[in-house]
Amino acid sequence: MSKNGKYPPPYSLRLTFEERQRLDHDAGNMPISAYIRERLFDEPSPRRQYNRATKEQELFKEILKALAETRISNNLNQLAKASNEGRLKLEPDTKRNLDQACADMQIIKEEIIKSMGFKI
Secondary structure, eight states: OOTTSOOOOOOOOOOOHHHHHHHHHHHTTSOHHHHHHHHHHTSOOSSOOOOOOOHHHHHHHHHHHHHHHHTHHHHHHHHHHHHHTTSSOOOHHHHHHHHHHHHHHHHHHHHHHHHTTOOO
């Protein structure tokens, strides 16, 4: 900040697509501006560090959102519960498959959450 309390104007830099792709890759989860500042001045950025979501994390977030909107896991769970309570008569193989589908959905959800960098 300058003496008059204003920030200096930002600096614009034009990059090739390849340069921008490399910059995104090298910055990892770090915001691009913080990464550039750190590389340019050879010291950590004095500003607060935020974790930038990777493209993979954004994709996993969209997948989780889509799964939640379909309510597949909730519906499978309700069918399995009704079967376990005797309100839904199923052949043993069908019941096993339903229970396995519930377990599989839980595993998928947990793996996506772990892939996003969160602990379960």
